[in-house]
Amino acid sequence: MIDKRAASSDEAVADIFDGATVMVGGFGEAGSPIELIHALIDQGATDLTVVNNNTGSGEVGLAALIRAGRVSKMICSYPRTANSTVFPELYRSGRTALELVPQGTLAERIRAGGAGIPAFYTPTSVGTPLEEGKERRTFAHRDFVLEYGLSGDFALIKCRVADHHGNLLYNKTARNFSPIMAMAAAITIVQSGEVVAPGEIDPECVVTPGIFVDRIVTVSNPVQESQLVAQGASYP
Amino acid sequence: MIDKRAASSDEAVADIFDGATVMVGGFGEAGSPIELIHALIDQGATDLTVVNNNTGSGEVGLAALIRAGRVSKMICSYPRTANSTVFPELYRSGRTALELVPQGTLAERIRAGGAGIPAFYTPTSVGTPLEEGKERRTFAHRDFVLEYGLSGDFALIKCRVADHHGNLLYNKTARNFSPIMAMAAAITIVQSGEVVAPGEIDPECVVTPGIFVDRIVTVSNPVQESQLVAQGASYP
């Protein structure tokens, strides 16, 4: 029987290694796999390259991972959000590097990484400072830049319902980057609010087919990042 | 009120012009918008470039359009299927041109056309006769070829349920190329088994968001291509 359930978040993240590229789902707090991130903080892996649209907020979740000095590089589109103070400090002090990628280019690079496309052309960033270092090329009288597919060693994502095969359903705009990160990572680790038997998810509605998922942890009542931040919580 | 319903198939296809590129959904008979194709035959547009995985079967649907001499060029991956006799004749006599594209490259080119990606690199066809005329490039010690996005003036597709905004659900493997063709065509025309009011389709399950759809025709009991072919039917 195919059954991708892991016993715990700790077990699910146990083999994340120093220097790994870890894709982390979520746009702001929506879809952030905060329990998996906390397990990764406990686990101890360091020198990570993290791919996420933002850099977390307060001192929990992704911000706590950064604060713990585990992230040597962030790849993101918007590292500056409300209550985001941890990353700016480390960035200014030179302890965490930043690769700034336009949001749509970031999404397309991740999708390309998952789809076996090594590189593609896009109009985004042409004629701006973010074009620097990129190859420019003209198609049909318009200029485009070459962008490269982006893959991860691991993806940590959150969903609403999973089955044992790893078929996933998400919650509203918490879907965001998670389906493409599941495609782009060698090992995709999911925290799901609910885990059901195969056959309980309508095959017409599956968002992430199980082929992209490796491990599933049930987290029935995930904490809410904004609530923790409002309470002034910090992890660990 | 946004309402993309057209009164009839004839009205929906009325502005397809001579020389247009028409993307036609379907993989074999699954998802073939046969009533829309028949309306296009009645309508009379000619010198069409048609994008479809195959070339139809028997003398109905896409095969009938080709047989009527309306298609000057087919872009497809597999023009040779059971009961497919119309295209081979016209191809051999030089009356219909063929651009043969590997199936996955065809799908990705259509998706790119819809996603504003002018070109991308893929490993498919490297070292084969279908690499001819393509630009080759090495990324990370592996060779790839450059492929171009493919767009259409019109797409004709079939679905199971549509709402007035054009949100679509498909039926099983009849989904195939239709969602990406809806993205890649300037005008997307849909025949749907059922049309419902906005709100009746779960927003988590929408496969094609309405933004990609322009006109919807209700075809409650579509004919089945294989049945027509078995009966020896021909259109008109």
Next chain:
Amino acid sequence: MTDTTPAIGLTRDEMARRVALDIPDGSYVNLGIGIPERVAAYLPEGREVIYHTENGLLGMGPSPELDEGDPELINAGKRRVTALEGASFFHHADSFAMIRGGHIDLCVLGALQVSQHGDLANWSTGESDAIPAVGGAMDLVAGVRTIYVVTQHCTRAGEPKLVEICTYPLTGPAVVDRIYSDLAVVDVTSDGFQLVELAQGVDFAYVAQRTGAELLPIRGGSLRGDA
């Protein structure tokens, strides 16, 4: 969020209302963060528009009541929103396929500067110690068919935001179609800034003086602009 009446020209809500007048019925629209977000509230009676938010929702509705809503149903500004009937959720690559593929009809954005060629700067002041952050702005201006900018005509320090050449880092070159400011509506044309309309109580000279590039007078209109 307070909207005090300025000494002259439009308030931010009046600017949002003015933009809303020009949004075509039935269009697909993306609204940026800030004043652009307010546009939705002023859509004229009888028009239906479908709002796209790049974090994965078409058919975005207004914000829910305070303390209601779902923290996982948010807009690009990370504020809670609602989903209307006919909405759909999708992932980020599909969302930006809508943007990059030219499927969004109209985008309304804020600006730091707009040049007479339609160059837009709205993501960075280029300060060396600032944390660079671009979000989806570059994708929006590269992909959406029509770009409206809504902005104060000048900075708080009184510097013009409509300029000959942007001094701030660009979001995209030659992308802006029209500017709605507190003082005027200005089109970007091949001849440069073309005045379309003046706010009540403002004349051409007043606006021209606060514009950092040549401003062409209203076509066929009076130079005073108060016709």
Next chain:
Amino acid sequence: MTDTTPAIGLTRDEMARRVALDIPDGSYVNLGIGIPERVAAYLPEGREVIYHTENGLLGMGPSPELDEGDPELINAGKRRVTALEGASFFHHADSFAMIRGGHIDLCVLGALQVSQHGDLANWSTGESDAIPAVGGAMDLVAGVRTIYVVTQHCTRAGEPKLVEICTYPLTGPAVVDRIYSDLAVVDVTSDGFQLVELAQGVDFAYVAQRTGAELLPIRGGSLRGDA
């Protein structure tokens, strides 16, 4: 579809059964048209495998009873199939993202020719009046991690299909990992064709004679191969 017992070597069903022995439990597998399709029926008891068909289905099950099923639930060979519990449907670009992105573990394909370097020719005999048709074969060999070929060892005319250099147009260069024929199991190695196993009643010389390139004997095995 009839499967008459050959004078020597395996029947097509026996070939399919032999391939099935080597399919790892829990893997994601794509089966080509023809003999490969039969492999699913012979998966050993206790193994669970998820079948992918490139026209948009993971979790493909066996064909339904004659005249049953849905004409819109078909496999890549356009035959009616079923969907098992845990199945998912998706569009063609997503389906080939699975293939090209290296997510499918194993693909079993037919062949016209396989070269000692693992080059595969299985889509065209190169005849000038033939209608060229490639389908998804080139994507599969370029993207799937492990490629098994199942084929008769020789053509009906007695020509070897395992060759030094393919004379037919290639589907992909250096892509085949292992060949299952009616006579033998042969690995493609950096040294060329490596015999792994002989069909019952067949000896090394018999297979070598029918192989169009050097065939390395079973490692550590008897040259007669009937140990």
